[in-house]
Amino acid sequence: xxxxxxxxxxxxxxxxxxxxxxxxxxxxxxxxxxxxxxGVYNIIHTDLGLSKKKKNNLRKQLKNKKTLKNxxxxxxxxxxxxKKRKALIQEGQGVHSILSALAPIVLPVxxxxxxx
Numbered sequence: 001x002x003x004x005x006x007x008x009x010x011x012x013x014x015x016x017x018x019x020x021x022x023x024x025x026x027x028x029x030x031x032x033x034x035x036x037x038x039g040v041y042n043i044i045h046t047d048l049g050l051s052k053k054k055k056n057n058l059r060k061q062l063k064n065k066k067t068l069k070n071x072x073x074x075x076x077x078x079x080x081x082x083k084k085r086k087a088l089i090q091e092g093q094g095v096h097s098i099l100s101a102l103a104p105i106v107l108p109v110x111x112x113x114x115x116x
Contacts, residue, residue, distance in 0.1 A: 006035050007106035014103035018096045025088045030081045036095070037084055041075040043098050049105060061097045070094070 009032065013021060025033070043050075043058075050058070062068065070087040071094065073079055088095055 006039075009035055010039055010099055010106050011103045014096070014099040016096075021096055021099075022089050025085060033081055033084055033088065036088060036099075037074045039102050040071060040095065040098050043102050044071060044075060050101060054101060058097060058101050062094055 013024070013036070016024065025036075062071065070091050073087045074084055074091075074095075
């Protein structure tokens with residue numbers, strides 16, 4: 001479920017440069033790692049309202065970086081946290097691309113436009 005704290009996490013992480021993101025991943029708790037992995041899962045496996053052009057660009061970026069093995073590892077629920085952390089650190093640029101695509105989608109949650 002997307003709440004304000006998760007949306008703020010995604011937007012903050014998307015603004016970091018990949019080396020800084022990798023360093024931060026080393027020091028965050030497992031709840032944060034799970035939220036990042038949940039965002040990766042949602043952007044890859046669900047329809048979050050990305051335009052077809054953005055989806056194609058994201059797929060092209062991820063294939064060029066050969067990140068598919070690690071992304072599959074991140075999206076499995078039964079993978080332990082240390083393996084997810086290691087995969088996130090190895091990904092760097094791929095995860096940064098995903099978080100950058102995810103940030104505009106969650107922005108309305110931060111400004112309060114998704115209230116029901």
